[in-house]
Amino acid sequence: MTLLARNLGPYTTTAVGLGEMPLTIEGKPDLEQAIETIHAALDAGCRHIDTAWAYYESGGEEQTGEKLVHQALQSWSGPRQDVLVATKVGHFRNFTDGRPTWDVDGSPENLIRRGKESAKALGVDSIDLLYFHRPDPKVPYEQSIEAMKQLVDEGVAKTIGISNASVDQIDIALGILGDDLVSVQNQYSPVFRESEDTLAYTAEKGLAFVCWSPLGGFRKAKDDTVFEVFRQVARQHGVSYQQVVLAWELSKGRHVFVIPGAHRPATILDSLQAGELELTIDELAKLG
Numbered sequence: 001m002t003l004l005a006r007n008l009g010p011y012t013t014t015a016v017g018l019g020e021m022p023l024t025i026e027g028k029p030d031l032e033q034a035i036e037t038i039h040a041a042l043d044a045g046c047r048h049i050d051t052a053w054a055y056y057e058s059g060g061e062e063q064t065g066e067k068l069v070h071q072a073l074q075s076w077s078g079p080r081q082d083v084l085v086a087t088k089v090g091h092f093r094n095f096t097d098g099r100p101t102w103d104v105d106g107s108p109e110n111l112i113r114r115g116k117e118s119a120k121a122l123g124v125d126s127i128d129l130l131y132f133h134r135p136d137p138k139v140p141y142e143q144s145i146e147a148m149k150q151l152v153d154e155g156v157a158k159t160i161g162i163s164n165a166s167v168d169q170i171d172i173a174l175g176i177l178g179d180d181l182v183s184v185q186n187q188y189s190p191v192f193r194e195s196e197d198t199l200a201y202t203a204e205k206g207l208a209f210v211c212w213s214p215l216g217g218f219r220k221a222k223d224d225t226v227f228e229v230f231r232q233v234a235r236q237h238g239v240s241y242q243q244v245v246l247a248w249e250l251s252k253g254r255h256v257f258v259i260p261g262a263h264r265p266a267t268i269l270d271s272l273q274a275g276e277l278e279l280t281i282d283e284l285a286k287l288g
């Protein structure tokens, strides 16, 4: 199967990628199933995997997500060099009062150290696409972005992305990184449309827009009724409503990518077909 491909910075990759997070944080499957899920995606033609330094269980060994991606690629017999592997630095996990949480450290020292650790865990000299995971309110944004630039200058990363970024932060990053900035990864789905301003702005600036939690996240949505209209369209096409959600997101612009998460092969195999699903103008109008 040839999947829909789009340009992301200097890369041509599949519009539907695999979000690795559910395979290594709380609720993860066993290692065998995790590897099977990644291999199933790759065998079906997926060429974009998204991971992060901070994808590990709270209180557990760090960087298990990056190590899993490395292990899965090493044991895969296909063309590894064609797979765009994106990772992120700036987040870490906390385990306070038995509750797993996410914390940020956007200091230049931390970003540079973690970027180098990410390259090592992924088993590469230079990371294809390295994101600054989330702005740190304790550190001026410029300082964090300067550190990301240093990682490109030192060859640790080939290109840079920013995540959870506003329009103003995109402008700051463009000013410092210029053409090295290729992608913005923000939350976007039927249950989270607040990032529509950055979706439009990235198109204007020639940047990719990667939707995180494109299906609303792997925890049950607070308001599931927003998916009802997607279910109606899905019934007409005889496909899952998740495929309709992903196809609707991809219809927002040729610069848009989706990285659905999966705990098992079946769900990512279904999601990967979304790029081929054609929605009519009337259906898109109905979906909003």
Ligand SMILES: NC(=O)c1ccc[n+]([C@@H]2O[C@H](COP(=O)([O-])OP(=O)(O)OC[C@H]3O[C@@H](n4cnc5c(N)ncnc54)[C@H](OP(=O)(O)O)[C@@H]3O)[C@@H](O)[C@H]2O)c1
Binding pocket: 018, 019, 020, 021, 022, 050, 051, 133, 134, 163, 164, 185, 186, 211, 212, 213, 214, 215, 216, 217, 218, 219, 240, 242, 243, 259, 260, 261, 262, 263, 264, 266, 267, 268, 270, 271
């Ligand atoms: N930059 C950031 O700050 C940030 C934050 C969060 C996430 N992310 C990235 O975004 C990725 C995706 O987000 P996410 O994993 O939170 O949520 P998601 O992609 O919105 O949802 C994943 C859930 O949807 C289910 N699913 C996926 N495809 C399906 C299909 N075709 N049919 C039925 N169910 C389907 C999966 O089911 P199963 O569990 O049954 O497989 C999984 O539980 C993450 O893996 C991560 O790489 C980035």
